[in-house]
Amino acid sequence: MELFNVYPLFDVTPVSAKGAYVFDKQGERYLDFYGGHAVISIGHNHPHYLHRIKRQLEKISFYSNSIINPLQQELAHKLGQMAGLDDYQLFLCNSGAEANENALKLASFANRRNKFIAFNKGFHGRTSAAVNVTDNKKIQAPINQHLEVLRFDLDDLNTVCSTIEGGDIGAIILEPIQGIGGMNEMHVDGLERIRQACSNHGTLMILDEVQSGYARSGKFFAYQYASIKPDLITCAKGMGNGFPIGGVLIHPSIQARYGMLGTTFGGNHLACAAGLAVLEVIEKEQLMANAIEMGNLLSTSLKSHESIKAIRGKGLMLGLEFNWPVADLRKHLIFNHKVFTGSSSNPNVLRLLPPLTIGDHEVEQFLEAVTQSLKNHSVAL
């Protein structure tokens, strides 16, 4: 059988990894400033992560959600404590798209509305329709019968707020820093204005922290630069450092009922062990502070490059905007300097999403590679 060919691939075959580096089958070492798409939070193969997962594997790796799994409670407790959201409730699933599906559904269950707001250049996942074809009315929220989406630009706040004031909007979903969209930020004032409008009109506010969450921005969640409390927060990527796990953090005002949400694999023993290991390392190694320090070091040093038009984002979620498409620069970084970086839907933006454990040495290596590549690029121009 052939693979269903949906991914354009770089000709690199990683076979092992350690910290901020991956190694290919020829033993060549690559600096990972992409984090496997923002997934590697605590570094590849962190010893504590390996230990926790191996220990769990030897006990029990999976049982369905019809039994008590104390690791789920332990994970919820640790996450609540580290994110400063002790009073929230946690629903565990397997991916970012699933977390958003469940959050959107919960919002629609909560206020029975089906008109939602989202933002241009936002990205929230690729799922749809499974629930529509399932013969169980109880698990279908109003949005599963009919969903109307209104879309606005990130800076079109007056229209967003006046639309919410119309009174029939079920929820608004947004990334505090748009990842795939090119690291465009919703500023603190915007978050606070939207929160206010939502609270006044029974609209739920969903923060998609799938990419920006889990210490990447320097706060546990990127929205926490503002003084707001969302109704729903979604996370995935960095939550498991590569083990598939996602979550919805749910405000205490939203009440659960049996059967409202569900999943086969979500919150399994191994996933919880991975999730706990990630939180323990973030705490022990103070990775939020490191994300800020290393992010500042990168931004300050990169500012001196004339060809970088803008640097956006926070902590170790950075976008470098050039006046030209970055596809060749990315290739040059991979093949000539052995450095992985990311692209975005804006062809001129290079995305940096390194593990949160990087130090001065990795930053220097990256800066040297960029400087050399940009010299090459200006010669080529």
Ligand SMILES: Cc1ncc(COP(=O)(O)O)c(C=O)c1O
């Ligand atoms: C902000 C955001 N939300 C949701 C998703 C979807 O996550 P997944 O690919 O785990 O379904 C992504 C994936 O890139 C994302 O960046």
